[in-house]
Amino acid sequence: MTTLDRRLNAFRPDLADARLKGEVQADRFVEGRLMQVAVPVLDIRNAPRPDAGQDTQLLLGDRVRVFEEAEGFAWLQSERDGYVGYASSAGLAEISGEPTHAVAVPRTFSYREPDMKKPATGCYSLGSRFHVVGSAETRGVGYCVLASGEALVASHLRPIDEVSGDFVAVAETLERTPYLWGGTSAFGIDCSGLVQLSMRMVGRTVLRDTDMQARSIGEPIEIGDDLSGLRRGDLVFWKGHVAIMVDEENIIHANGHTMSVAREPLRQAVDRIAYIYGKPTGFRRPYSVCSAG
Numbered sequence: 001m002t003t004l005d006r007r008l009n010a011f012r013p014d015l016a017d018a019r020l021k022g023e024v025q026a027d028r029f030v031e032g033r034l035m036q037v038a039v040p041v042l043d044i045r046n047a048p049r050p051d052a053g054q055d056t057q058l059l060l061g062d063r064v065r066v067f068e069e070a071e072g073f074a075w076l077q078s079e080r081d082g083y084v085g086y087a088s089s090a091g092l093a094e095i096s097g098e099p100t101h102a103v104a105v106p107r108t109f110s111y112r113e114p115d116m117k118k119p120a121t122g123c124y125s126l127g128s129r130f131h132v133v134g135s136a137e138t139r140g141v142g143y144c145v146l147a148s149g150e151a152l153v154a155s156h157l158r159p160i161d162e163v164s165g166d167f168v169a170v171a172e173t174l175e176r177t178p179y180l181w182g183g184t185s186a187f188g189i190d191c192s193g194l195v196q197l198s199m200r201m202v203g204r205t206v207l208r209d210t211d212m213q214a215r216s217i218g219e220p221i222e223i224g225d226d227l228s229g230l231r232r233g234d235l236v237f238w239k240g241h242v243a244i245m246v247d248e249e250n251i252i253h254a255n256g257h258t259m260s261v262a263r264e265p266l267r268q269a270v271d272r273i274a275y276i277y278g279k280p281t282g283f284r285r286p287y288s289v290c291s292a293g
Contacts, residue, residue: 007055007209008082010067010075017067017077032065032077038093040124041185044085048073054182056083056193056208061099061129064092081196083208099129101144101157104164104201106173106186114143114151121150125185126174127200129160163203167286168233170198171244171252171261179259184208191242194254194261195235198244199286210242218286227266235284236266238277243269 004024010017016026037058045052048071056078058064063079064087074089109120114136134145135154142154164170171194180188184197192210195217199206206217214237223229230236234245243253243266251269254261270280 007084008207008212010065010077010084015068015075017065030067032067034079034095035064035066035074035076035092036095037062037064037091039091040122040128041187042087042091043182044076044078044083044087046085048075048086050088052086055085056182057184058087059125059128059185061102061131063095066092080200080205081208097131097147099160100132101130102160102201103128103130103152103156104158105156106177108152108156110146110150110152111143112150114138114145116141116153123187124152125187126170127185127197130157132157164201166233167198167202167204168244168246168252170201171195172246174198174261175252175263177254177261179254179256179261183254189254189261191254194252195242195244204286210237210240213237213242214282214284218284221283221285223283227270230266230283231285233286235286236280237282237284238273238280241273241277 009020011020011024011026014027016024016029018029018031021029037060040060042058043054044056046055058078064076066074066076068075069089072089073086074092075086077084103124103126106126108124110122111118112121115138132144133147136143136145143151144154144157145151174186177186178188181190183189184193192213195213196206196208207213230245230248232245232247236243243251246252249265250263251266252263
């Protein structure tokens with residue numbers, strides 16, 4: 001029996017990723033076809049049904065490898081974090097142009113033309129990626145123009161090769177975002193999604209789920225029962241939950257208690273969570289982050 005994680009490896013008894021040939025058994029192996037997400041947020045489900053559970057989400061411009069399309073659903077794997085699941089085929093398109101810019105604010109609109117008084121044509125999350133072909137200015141506001149003629153406020157985007165310096169500062173911009181199980185966008189996000197999206201904006205690709213992050217991000221650190229020794233940017237893990245330290249005593253996390261991204265004293269969270277999930281299971285230090293301010 002294979003020990004490969006099905007969340008990160010595309011294999012079923014009838015079909016598997018050709019890259020796994022020799023590692024898994026399947027009736028058929030396929031190379032998969034590269035496509036891109038063509039909607040603001042694409043839900044990734046654990047079965048090809050609209051009522052199936054949501055495991056994660058992908059954002060506009062993300063690349064995927066599609067292994068099968070049937071009855072309106074695609075079985076795919078994210079090129080960014082390797083996550084495997086099912087998504088609506090209508091949310092995918094052929095790759096057209098490399099992304100040049102990414103949304104650098106929690107949320108922004110696109111407009112039918114470079115004018116904020118014109119009708120909005122879409123709303124996009126932090127991290128969404130666009131292929132910009134031009135620029136324009138209307139009444140002192142600069143815009144990035146897309147091939148479709150649509151435009152986004154230029155100050156809300158940044159070149160794709162520019163990154164933030166402090167992933168905690170990114171997480172702080174998402175405070176009060178609604179909690180959403182399986183969410184990875186600024187419209188709704190879960191605890192590990194907050195870690196993943198915040199780190200994405202500083203140029204770090206990390207795995208999706210809490211258990212994966214607890215094994216792979218940075219280095220484990222030893223923290224005493226008094227919870228001293230933590231600093232900004234450290235991650236605190238519980239069974240099925242993760243929080244980000246904003247300073248030596250406080251965390252920010254997407255949580256089901258407030259149903260939002262919220263700040264909370266760590267000791268208060270530890271006491272509150274203990275009766276459901278127990279005490280923290282570990283602490284990790286991803287890397288040094290800039291100080292606040």
